[in-house]
Amino acid sequence: MIPRVPILSREDLAESDRDIYDDYERVRKVGPSVIHRAIANAPALLRAYMPISNELRFGTKLDPRLRELAIVMVGHVTHSSYEVEAHSRFALKEGVRPEQLQQLSLFESSAVYNTAERAVIRYAAEATQKGLVARPTFAALQKEFSDDVIVELALQVGFYNSVVRILGAFGIEAERPKS
Amino acid sequence: MSRVPHKPIAATSEIDPLVSTQLEAAGEDLSGHLFGAMGNVPGLGRAYFRFGAGIVSLCGIEPCLRELVAIVVLEALGASNMAARHYQLALKLGVTEHKLAQRHAFRTAPEFTETERSVLSFAAESAREVNVKAETFGKLATWFTVQEQTALTLLVAYYAGLACIAVPLEAQPDPIQEIEHDI
Numbered sequence: 001m002i003p004r005v006p007i008l009s010r011e012d013l014a015e016s017d018r019d020i021y022d023d024y025e026r027v028r029k030v031g032p033s034v035i036h037r038a039i040a041n042a043p044a045l046l047r048a049y050m051p052i053s054n055e056l057r058f059g060t061k062l063d064p065r066l067r068e069l070a071i072v073m074v075g076h077v078t079h080s081s082y083e084v085e086a087h088s089r090f091a092l093k094e095g096v097r098p099e100q101l102q103q104l105s106l107f108e109s110s111a112v113y114n115t116a117e118r119a120v121i122r123y124a125a126e127a128t129q130k131g132l133v134a135r136p137t138f139a140a141l142q143k144e145f146s147d148d149v150i151v152e153l154a155l156q157v158g159f160y161n162s163v164v165r166i167l168g169a170f171g172i173e174a175e176r177p178k179s
Numbered sequence: 180m181s182r183v184p185h186k187p188i189a190a191t192s193e194i195d196p197l198v199s200t201q202l203e204a205a206g207e208d209l210s211g212h213l214f215g216a217m218g219n220v221p222g223l224g225r226a227y228f229r230f231g232a233g234i235v236s237l238c239g240i241e242p243c244l245r246e247l248v249a250i251v252v253l254e255a256l257g258a259s260n261m262a263a264r265h266y267q268l269a270l271k272l273g274v275t276e277h278k279l280a281q282r283h284a285f286r287t288a289p290e291f292t293e294t295e296r297s298v299l300s301f302a303a304e305s306a307r308e309v310n311v312k313a314e315t316f317g318k319l320a321t322w323f324t325v326q327e328q329t330a331l332t333l334l335v336a337y338y339a340g341l342a343c344i345a346v347p348l349e350a351q352p353d354p355i356q357e358i359e360h361d362i
Contacts, residue, residue, distance in 0.1 A: 004313065004316050004317075005325050005328060005329060006325065038329070039329060039333065041326055041328075041329040042238075042326045042329040042330045042333065044233070044237040045233065045234060045237060045238065045329065045330060045333045047233065048230055048232075048234055048237060049230065049233075049234075049333070051226050051229060051230065052223075052226045052227055052229070052230040055222065055223055055226040056223070059222060059223065059226075060220075060223065078309040078310070079309070079310060080310070123347070126347070127343055127346070127347040128343065130257075131256050131257040131258070131342065131343065131346035132257065132346055132347065133346075133347040138182055138347075147183045147184055147219050148219045148220050150183060150219075151183055151216055151217065151219040151220050151223075151348070152220055152223060154216075154344050154347060154348050155217070155220070155223055155227060155344060157343060157344075157347075158340040158341065158342075158343040159340050160340075161339055161340045161343040162336035162337055162339055162340030163336070164309050165305050165306075165309055165332075165335060165336040165339050165340075166332055166333065166336045168305065168308075168309045168310035168311050169301070169305055169311045169316055169332040169335070169336075170316075170332065171311075171313065171316070
């Protein structure tokens with residue numbers, strides 16, 4: 001599917017806004033991804049968006065493997081193919097095992113997850129599907145993590161619920177493999 | 180009370196006064212449970228404040244419409260107490276009680292313009308379904324520039340994300356008694 005808004009290159013931006021892409025490359029060591037190039041249609045809002053996006057990626061104590069498992073689960077629950085594909089790649093880089101990505105829908109019973117991983121995935125699934133998170137789900141998190149890490153997880157899950165809605169509005173989907 | 184300790188970083192001088200003012204203008208209670216919960220991670224909490232302040236203050240969406248969007252998204256995601264704060268703000272901005280009472284019937288109620296209908300249809304669908312139909316997003320193009328469509332998308336996404344933080348943490352504001360029946 002073709003995105004519903006233009007996907008802007010650096011040259012498409014006003015000269016005064018090109019620093020947003022330059023900062024992106026400086027911080028992330030890669031060029032802006034499709035979602036960020038779509039948000040660039042409102043440059044002031046991309047400026048507001050990038051600091052929290054970077055902080056959640058690079059400035060938290062939460063184990064990156066757990067962070068990526070939570071984000072991929074948000075993508076699964078919301079049928080966001082782009083989110084699942086992009087963050088599955090990040091997850092593998094951070095040390096998540098391929099079978100852990102393949103069995104996400106079986107996370108409650110599959111032996112490939114430990115208790116902490118299961119607690120994080122369950123929180124991400126419930127917060128995304130229902131909003132309300134059951135008492136035992138929250139208690140399982142509290143057994144495994146300190147309050148600050150739980151809040152980090154909550155902000156990750158909340159933020160990525162924003163991200164999937166941006167993707168879902170702009171019609172940004174995972175790229176189909178070329179046959 | 181929230182499920183995590185209340186640590187209101189907004190009550191300290193750590194937060195930029197401009198950001199506080201912008202958020203308060205948008206109906207966010209800086210000393211409330213949500214930002215008190217975020218205070219457990221002050222650096223991240225401040226970044227989230229700035230994100231919200233930036234989206235709300237720079238989106239360029241007319242304030243009454245902006246508040247209708249916030250109410251529709253927050254209610255769709257079960258954040259009724261947060262929606263109630265935005266209901267109050269909408270009243271202050273001049274949206275009539277009658278119009279607010281008709282908000283669930285925005286598709287047909289005469290109080291709503293076609294522009295508002297296109298925006299609220301988009302907001303409701305994005306909040307509930309996540310993946311928005313091409314037709315729904317396409318209707319925005321009748322009324323809004325690409326920049327404005329992007330701003331509306333970010334506004335809806337911001338409030339959806341905020342609901343997905345506040346509801347699981349049980350960090351919504353306390354109920355407002357006098358309008359509880361309506362929200």
